[in-house]
Amino acid sequence: xxxxxxxxxxxxxxxxxxxxxxxxxxxxxxxxxxxxxxxxxxxxxxxxxxxxxxxxxxxxxxxxxxxxxxxxxxxxxxxxxxxxxxxxxxxxxxxxxxxxxxxxxxxxxxxxxxxxxxxxxxxxxxxxxxxxxx
Ligand code: AMP
Numbered sequence: 001x002x003x004x005x006x007x008x009x010x011x012x013x014x015x016x017x018x019x020x021x022x023x024x025x026x027x028x029x030x031x032x033x034x035x036x037x038x039x040x041x042x043x044x045x046x047x048x049x050x051x052x053x054x055x056x057x058x059x060x061x062x063x064x065x066x067x068x069x070x071x072x073x074x075x076x077x078x079x080x081x082x083x084x085x086x087x088x089x090x091x092x093x094x095x096x097x098x099x100x101x102x103x104x105x106x107x108x109x110x111x112x113x114x115x116x117x118x119x120x121x122x123x124x125x126x127x128x129x130x131x132x133x134x
Contacts, residue, residue, distance in 0.1 A: 002045065003045055003089060003090055003091035004089060004091070005025075005039075005041050005045070005089060005091040005093065006043075006045045006091060008025070008027065009025050009041070009043050015027035015028070016028035016030075016119045016120065016122070016123035017123060017127065018038050018067060018070070018071075018123055018126050018127055018130060019063075019066070019067050019070070019126075019127065019130040021063065022043075023042060023043055023044070023056065023059060023060075023063075024040060024041065024042055024043060024059070024060060024063040025040075025041050025043055026038055026039065026040045026041070026063070026064075026067045026096075027039055027123075028119055028122065028123055029095065030119075031111040032111060032112045032114065033097050033104065033105070033106075033107065033109060033111060033112070034075070034077075034097055034098045034099065034104060034112065035075050035098070035112065035114070035118075035122055036071045036074060036075035036077075036096075036097075036098045036122055036126065037095065037096070037097050037098070037112075038067060038068075038071060038095075038096040038126070039093045039094070039095060039096075040060065040063060040064040040067055040093060040094045040096060041091060041092060041093045041094075042056060042060055042092055044056070045091050046091070046092050047086070047090040047091065047092065048086065048092065049084055049086060049092040049093075049094075051092075052092060060092075060094065061094070064082065064094045064096060066130065066133065066134070067096060067126075067130060068080040068082070068096045069133060070126050070127075070129040070130035070133055071096060071098060071126050071129075072098070073129045073133075074122070074125045074126050074129050075098040075122075075126075076098075077098035077099055077100055078099060078100045078101075079099055079100075080096055080097070080098060080099070081095075081096070081097040081098070081099040081104065081105045082094055082095070082096060082097075083095045083097065083105060085107070
């Protein structure tokens with residue numbers, strides 16, 4: 001069965017899209033630790049990120065870098081945190097989280113509860129920044 005993220009890529013399940021190219025897709029995490037918390041995934045479904053072929057693995061991180069830089073232009077932060085868990089969704093993904101201190105990366109912290117309009121506004125701004133940088 002296709003992963004929930006494959007279903008997002010295929011448009012079966014809606015997402016707050018940030019960026020896309022032929023191999024990768026980026027969208028807002030629906031349980032964000034911070035405004036702009038984004039997931040970057042390969043379109044080709046692979047569960048464990050270390051099982052990705054090296055060229056695609058490298059490209060995934062380069063794509064995540066571009067997306068992270070676009071997020072930074074919209075969400076002021078000291079750094080862009082990158083983390084990989086993949087314990088819940090068996091489809092490789094990088095979390096990009098705008099942070100100001102290390103505890104901002106803690107997944108034990110309460111998640112933000114954002115309204116649909118807020119997600120849409122953040123996604124639109126980051127999407128614009130990404131397009132302008134490409
Ligand atoms: P993990 O697999 O442990 O890295 O966690 C999966 C992440 O995917 C969590 O942060 C979820 O909030 C996020 N997530 C799950 N389903 C969706 C969805 N439909 N849209 C956006 N984010 C999702």
